[in-house]
Amino acid sequence: MAAVTPYTCGLDAAADVIGGKWKPRILWALHHGPRRFGELRKEVSGVTEKMLIQQLRELESRDIVHREVFHQVPPKVEYSLTTLGESLNVALAPLDQWGADHLTEIEATRPC
Amino acid sequence: MAAVTPYTCGLDAAADVIGGKWKPRILWALHHGPRRFGELRKEVSGVTEKMLIQQLRELESRDIVHREVFHQVPPKVEYSLTTLGESLNVALAPLDQWGADHLTEIEATRPC
DNA sequence: TCAGGTACTCACCAAAAGGTAAGTAAGGAG
């Protein structure tokens, strides 16, 4: 019998979902409520439009974020967390806390 | 005033530590106690020697895992979690749980 | 003398991820 899942544990699966340079920051930004594309671009500083869209699309296809288009000119698109996305953020909270708690150590051992 | 930290939140810092294709699985394998290099190679199925060492070295430099050499022939090296590593694993537990809980959805929306 | 077992180490290559810069669409304002 071959493995039914490509993942070896839940952590493995979760890592697949939040993997990518900008996803944690996007998730964190959306934690405070729906955001427009342009707002996210500002809040997630350093991200380019291409990367932001790419990551949002991936999160959308994973049903982590919801995309709502308002048919206006100029266009308006709002991104928000789905129920699944909110539960993911809840699971992410302890990790965020860990990172905050050990920020000094983490920075001290940062490569380069 | 420039930012003092390269990280924008704890999650960002944590992601930097656990980033890499094999780190979550290595961490999970070490959760059950110290492991020799050869044991990890078997438990983390699919990993090559080069990648395993590389990731272990990174975790070691971040003070997440401890490396202990036994001066024998043939050589024996044991890897185990440090206190920091254990606390990281604790923070990772909810994420693992989330992944396990939503395995079906995650698989269903997997690209390719 | 030589194979065996363990933990690496290295040179080289392939693939994936990320970055840059320019362009598109749509309609309202001037």
Next chain:
DNA sequence: CTCCTTACTTACCTTTTGGTGAGTACCTGA
């Protein structure tokens, strides 16, 4: 008729990450 805003989209390039396969060091036991 042109500019403005917003949210993308595309082509192309660079960087990072991961993979392959071979080689090394060490002592032991046959």
